[in-house]
Amino acid sequence: MVSLQEQLLKAGLVDKKKVKLANQEKSKQHKIELRTGVEKQNASREAALEAQRKNAERARELNAQRDAAAAQKAVAAQIAQMVTTNRQPKGNGDIPYNFTMGTRIERIHVSGKVRDHLVAGRLAIVAHGGGFELVPRVIAEKIAERAPESVVRVTKAAPQAVEEDDPYADFKIPDDFTW
Template identity: 35%
Template sequence: MAKNALQEQLLKAGLVDSKKAKKISKQSQHAKRTGDASNLEAKKALAEAQAKKIEKDQKLNQEKQQLLEEKMLIANVIQMIKQHQITETQGDVTYQFVDDAKIKKIYITQKLYDQIVAGHVVIARLEDDYALLPRPLADRINSKLEGFMVVSNDKSEVELAEDDPYAAYVIPDDLMW
């Protein structure tokens, strides 16, 4: 007798004889025990799928790691700015600068104003506010991660156009409006 319902139905319909049904069942049992070629193909396909999954997981982990490192770098920069910012800035002199196409104004002391104009002090973005930093620290922060420096007066960065008709006229940096 056939072992499953499909074989019984095929036998009753006369499509398969009992010898052929036994032979097929023996072949299927033998294939299960020995691992037939179709099983090898399935195993290969499964191994390839696992390899692709591992590769995809590694890429995702790498991206997550990069995002985490970037967040840590930003947090470290913000911490450095908070720790080393110049705290005694309140004064009666205004310094105006451009940030994101908007003119911003901070009130500082005359000494800090002179240092900003000379390039010894830099204005950096600190979350929703601004902080004053010494030039060496600002250069270190800028080398790690750009985008925090708002005002950095450096005489070497100033470039004059060759055909500038007003090149001979020097405009003072501390011009008050």
């Protein structure tokens, strides 16, 4: 079996120079194909690695979101447990007690004794389950550590400093005074 090159040489249609140039071109073309094939392979490998990196990053973000949601659920469960186990009764509810929640003024009806505990700071108001509950101040502070937006009102009992030159020192404003 004789190659086409040899047949063309015997026929005199091409000379040795042209055959040599053709072989060189063929070799160059072969090298370029090899090189570009490797580049294509590297490009596809890089694309696959990049896609894998993106998938791993997305998985990390989703895991972080799931962890945050689980942590929020755990905090909500802790708060709900603290409120239900330490809930204090409001009494017969004959005295309205006004307090602010954000920009709104809210009102609950409590007994006189409970109102005195609220004013003294022994009880605090906590938003829970669409309503308001009364809990001891210590529990309200623990709830405030976990979710400060849940605690509506904590009155801190501060000693009232009376100035020596105050002309109205003898006239105290009663705590049950309503405007």
